Amino acid sequence: MRSSAAPSNVSSALAPTPPEATLRPVSLVPGADGPVEARLTVLSGPSGVGKDAVLAAVRRRHPDVWVSTSVTTRAPRPTETDGVEYHFVDRDRIAHLIESGELLEHAEYAGNLYGTPREPVLRRLAAGRPAFLVIELQGMRQVRKLLPDAQFVFLAPPSFEELERRLLGRGTEPEEIIRQRLDQARIELASEAEFDVTVVNDSVERAADELVTLIEHPVPRRRK
Ligand code: 5GP
Numbered sequence: 302m303r304s305s306a307a308p309s310n311v312s313s314a315l316a317p318t319p320p321e322a323t324l325r326p327v328s329l330v331p332g333a334d335g336p337v338e339a340r341l342t343v344l345s346g347p348s349g350v351g352k353d354a355v356l357a358a359v360r361r362r363h364p365d366v367w368v369s370t371s372v373t374t375r376a377p378r379p380t381e382t383d384g385v386e387y388h389f390v391d392r393d394r395i396a397h398l399i400e401s402g403e404l405l406e407h408a409e410y411a412g413n414l415y416g417t418p419r420e421p422v423l424r425r426l427a428a429g430r431p432a433f434l435v436i437e438l439q440g441m442r443q444v445r446k447l448l449p450d451a452q453f454v455f456l457a458p459p460s461f462e463e464l465e466r467r468l469l470g471r472g473t474e475p476e477e478i479i480r481q482r483l484d485q486a487r488i489e490l491a492s493e494a495e496f497d498v499t500v501v502n503d504s505v506e507r508a509a510d511e512l513v514t515l516i517e518h519p520v521p522r523r524r525k
Contacts, residue, residue, distance in 0.1 A: 341426055341448055342516055343434045345441045346456030347486030348411070349468035351502045352435050353386075355456060358509030363516065368433040369422050372398065375413040378473050388418075406436065406443035411481045415440065431516060438489050445495075454515060455496035459503045461486070 346352055360366050372388045372395055383389050395414045398404050405423075407416030417434055425432040426448075434444065441453060458464035464486055468479050493499055498520045502508045 340516070341422065341432050341434065341444075341451035342454060343436065343441050343444055343451050344454050344456055344512070345436060345438055345489070345496070346502075347458065347464055347489045348437075348482045349464055349486070350456050350458045351467065351505060351508075352456055354505045355500075355502060355508045355512060356433070356435060358505050359512050359516075362509065363513050365431070366433060366516070367425060367431070368435060369417050371415050371417055371436070372404070373413055373415045375415075405434075405447065406440040408437055408439035408443075410437050410439075411478060411485060417444075437485075438492050442495070452498075452515065452520065453496045454512065455493050455499045456508065457490070457493065457499050457501050459501060461490065 344352055344356070356366075356368060370384070370386075370388060372390050374390065374392050374395060375387070377383065377387070377389050381387065381389075392414060395404075395407065395416055398416060398418075399407055403419060404416035405419035407414060409415075415436070417436060417440065422432050422434065434440075436444070444451060445453060458467070465483060468482060468486075474482070498515060500508050500511045500515070
């Protein structure tokens with residue numbers, strides 16, 4: 302489950318967004334002592350680290366959490382439903398969305414395209430409500446440029462060996478794809494210092510608790 306409020310179809314999720322002004326970060330929370338950003342929290346981490354499991358646990362504790370539903374050219378896994386985990390689309394569709402500026406960010410990852418429909422995210426932030434993205438590193442860097450006041454959280458495995466074990470154990474991809482994902486994971490693990498905070502997924506429930514604390518009490522910036 303990637304979204305608790307998935308739009309009923311892709312076209313409504315991807316309605317054009319008014320330019321520029323909506324990209325200004327971010328609204329203030331009424332009644333707060335000082336300027337508190339209505340936070341976009343961006344969760345990244347290597348494939349197989351357990352982002353979806355942690356998010357599912359967060360939702361159990363924090364039902365208001367809203368997670369953006371991405372578009373992807375990847376084929377659905379047997380357990381996935383179009384419009385829930387992803388909007389499954391073809392390359393032409395994503396190319397069109399990129400060209401028309403309807404994606405907040407996009408990236409090619411292990412041979413497939415992924416992207417975040419921009420309008421639903423900006424609408425949440427404009428309303429002063431928190432939003433979550435769960436994306437890989439290239440996408441996180443694009444979001445950081447657009448919305449530098451977002452909070453960037455790195456979900457790390459306890460070790461690389463543990464990550465490899467989890468990816469192999471998942472058994473959902475052919476070996477060649479797993480190799481590509483492990484290569485990508487090495488790159489992503491080296492990027493940890495670009496994030497505001499790291500959460501280690503040594504236990505899904507504990508990591509989810511830590512993430513909820515971060516949502517409620519965002520950390521100060523690590524970067525300059
Ligand atoms: P998977 O195919 O395993 O669902 O996802 C592969 C990678 O793509 C994961 O790291 C996932 O977090 C990332 N991802 C999912 N949606 C998006 C998106 O909209 N944009 C970007 N940049 N990455 C995404």
